[in-house]
Amino acid sequence: MFLNHVLRPTALAVAIAVGLSGCAHVDQYMGQSSGTSACVAGGAVGAVLGVAVVALTKGDANAYKKGALIGAGAGCGVALLYRERVQKLQAVAKEEGLVMQVSELNANVAQPAATPNVQSVGVEAQLQSSEMFAVGSAELTTEGRRKLTRLAAALADKQPAPQQTPQTLKKILVVGHTDATGAAEFNQKLSEQRARAVGQILADAGIARQDIYYQGAGASRPLASNDTEQGRTENRRVEFVEIDNEKLLVERVRSERSNAKYLAHGTAPAAKAKPAVAKSTPAKPVVTASQQPAVQVPQPVAQAPASTTASPAKSAIVPLGGEGGVDFGGNAVTDTRSILAMGITPKSSPFSLIGTANATAPLSSCVADLPRIEGQVKNLADDKPLNEFATNEFFPGLTGKPWATAVNGHSVTVGPIAVLRDDAKVAQAPKMQFITDYATPQKHQSQPYLSVANTYEGENKILYRVFAVDQSKSPVTCMDIVFDKRAGSAIAGEIYYPKQGDAYVAQFTPKRR
Known part of the structure; x- marks a missing residue:
């Protein structure tokens, strides 16, 4: 779906045909494709997107043909560019000892008498950032700055030709993520400052500031449990997304918001369950706002089905602080x-940038969670929010x-x-x-x-x-x-x-x- 209020019927049909699919890991498509096949695939995507872009400007029939030709040529170059980009990012990560997962973003292009064909429209990378910043700081370490500068050079290489319009130029989004330790408001602001600092590294490498966006997601999108040090390390990360144009960027941003896949892991501090036979302990005092988010929630829990509930001797009850005082019969x-x-x-x-595993993972209940806060997507050139055409x-x-x-x-x-x-x-x-x-x-x-x-x-x-x-x-x-x-x-x-x-x-x- 392309966010626009002036699509013509023909362009709309074309845009719908370009349904976006989940990411495929590099070795599943781009890593196995030859340069020729990648070029053909990219040309198909480019032709379709070229027609759609012309439609947005109300072009005539000749403009449609021209748009298709231009788009096909651009698509060929883009497919090869993404393949090379992925390989370079992987090489830098290996040389620098970085923990980074690189995936391609794909599009399904419907073709006559054929099943949808998955094509590349961008690249996404998740980089663990623990060594990039000092604890609680948005200041890059000397080693972190050096390594990020190398990654930025790989992303800046072979950018699109300057004659392309701002709307069709590739965009890069940097998203900062933290673990759930500390206040949600603090984590969000810190992650935004870190994302902006990384965006500045990209600008210093030669990428136009107006093509760089940044966002602080704080602890709102955990990939792992915050109950373990390993999980917290995985959640502290910087996410890079390079994508074909601004409209696809908007779609990607919106698909991540309110996404239930991030409920697989809660954001509340861990609380140890106690045996059901143990005596109840007094309610624990609520941690102040200066220590934790405004809302303090101990441990995720939800009632298990009666048929699977363990016997009282083996079951455990999760502690929960608070005044209480009303029995709701639960x-x-x-x-x-x-x-x-x-x-x-x-x-x-x-x-589907995280993969399909989370779709079937157990989801945490509200007592495993705290209110989740994420920031706006802002442009590095003027710090203004991305225009998403909200209603x-x-x-x-x-x-x-x-x-x-x-x-x-x-x-x-x-x-x-x-x-x-x-x-x-x-x-x-x-x-x-x-x-x-x-x-x-x-x-x-x-x-x-x-x-x-x-x-x-x-x-x-x-x-x-x-x-x-x-x-x-x-x-x-x-x-x-x-x-x-x-x-x-x-x-x-x-x-x-x-x-x-x-x-x-x-x-x-x-x-x-």
Whole structure:
């Protein structure tokens, strides 16, 4: 899908034909292709993209033919360029002892009487960055600067001809990632500063600043568990994406947002489960904002199916700090997986940069998590955000109304719940409110509890994840609600709350008021 409001029908059909597929590792396509086959493949992509670009400028029939020819020639060069680029990056990484994974970005080009043909439209690399920066700093180490300068030279080599328009010039995106240690806000800012510093290295190597973008994703996109030193090392990384043009860059950026594949690993500090037979311990104090993010969540958990629940002697209960005080009739949490989240089919994406393994990996529940914060994609030339042509349309039913239901004799309300169609973005911060024993004279209505929400979009469903900002006072730590994004109705939900220092989970399905 190309983001544009003036596509003609013919161009639209062409653009749809250029469906973007997941990445193929280098040795699966480009590494095995001859220069001739890569050139032919690139020419096919270039011809299609050339026609689409001309259509965007409302060209005539001759312009379409010219665009196809120009695009075919450019595509041939691009395919060869990407093959050489991948080989150079791999060679530099090997010589410098860098831990880096390089993948190509591909496009499916529909051809007459043939199955879609996978073609190269870019390159992506994940580079572990622990040795590049001092701990907690965006200042490059001397050795880190030297190694990144070599990588930048490989990326800067053989850039496109200057006569190409800014929209069709290749773009490079640098994304900074951290582990989940420390405050989310700090991690996001630090990762952005580091990404910008790496972008400056690329500019010093000769790449035009206007063609370089940077983003700080903080700890919001973990590739490994933050519970181990090895996992934290893998999560501390710099990501490079070189791609054919700005429109494909926008598609790549949007495909990474609200992507449920990153739920395979939580971002909360690890907490050791304790045997179910042990006595409950007092609730642990909430760490202050200066030490951790505003929301402190111990350990991922979700109730396991009754048929697979271990015996009390072998099961373990996850501790959970907080005031609590309201019994929602749930069960003790003994499983780190979220069965609710695993019921969401991952949204089809133009890109699949991490691989297909995460699509079937166990997903963490909200008590394994903290609110995830990622920054805007900005241009190195002026630090202005990338133009993504966002709209203000909401998903059906998720237009800013509160949702409520009764749980074990208590009224539970959360809202306003407002989710935009663009990247399932949360438009308004919700609040949680409770009326205990609402059907009795002893009922008590609580004050609204300030909350933070994240969303993850699947093919037909949306996971709406709510965190209490001050869990030292809220009776509920967090909630997970799954919505049908077509019908605008809630399908299922889970409330996680502390009970005598332990984590408990109750099922609920709220309705829109």
